[in-house]
Amino acid sequence: MLPKTVIPEALFTIPGDTRYLKLKERALKDAHVAALLEKMNAQPEGSEAYKTAARDYLTALFAKMRKLDASYEAALNRKEGAYKRRIEQGKTIVE
Numbered sequence: 341m342l343p344k345t346v347i348p349e350a351l352f353t354i355p356g357d358t359r360y361l362k363l364k365e366r367a368l369k370d371a372h373v374a375a376l377l378e379k380m381n382a383q384p385e386g387s388e389a390y391k392t393a394a395r396d397y398l399t400a401l402f403a404k405m406r407k408l409d410a411s412y413e414a415a416l417n418r419k420e421g422a423y424k425r426r427i428e429q430g431k432t433i434v435e
Contacts, residue, residue: 402417
């Protein structure tokens with residue numbers, strides 16, 4: 341029988357993702373961003389109302405995140421663009 345190997349969880353995380361998740365967590369504490377997230381989640385997925393609410397939520401979320409950490413702006417711009425393209429394709433936001 342082979343010995344059990346323990347792989348540290350840190351090997352499965354990407355430092356940038358951790359940074360993004362921490363920023364997102366802080367941004368979601370903003371009442372305006374949280375309200376837009378609730379509004380988005382209340383819409384039927386794939387509907388025009390969902391797309392509009394999702395764009396509004398993402399715009400507010402990423403603006404808040406840029407305000408919290410301006411040095412991460414380029415990565416946030418790429419991620420925001422990717423999420424908005426998903427929405428335009430009729431897909432939901434997956435994180």
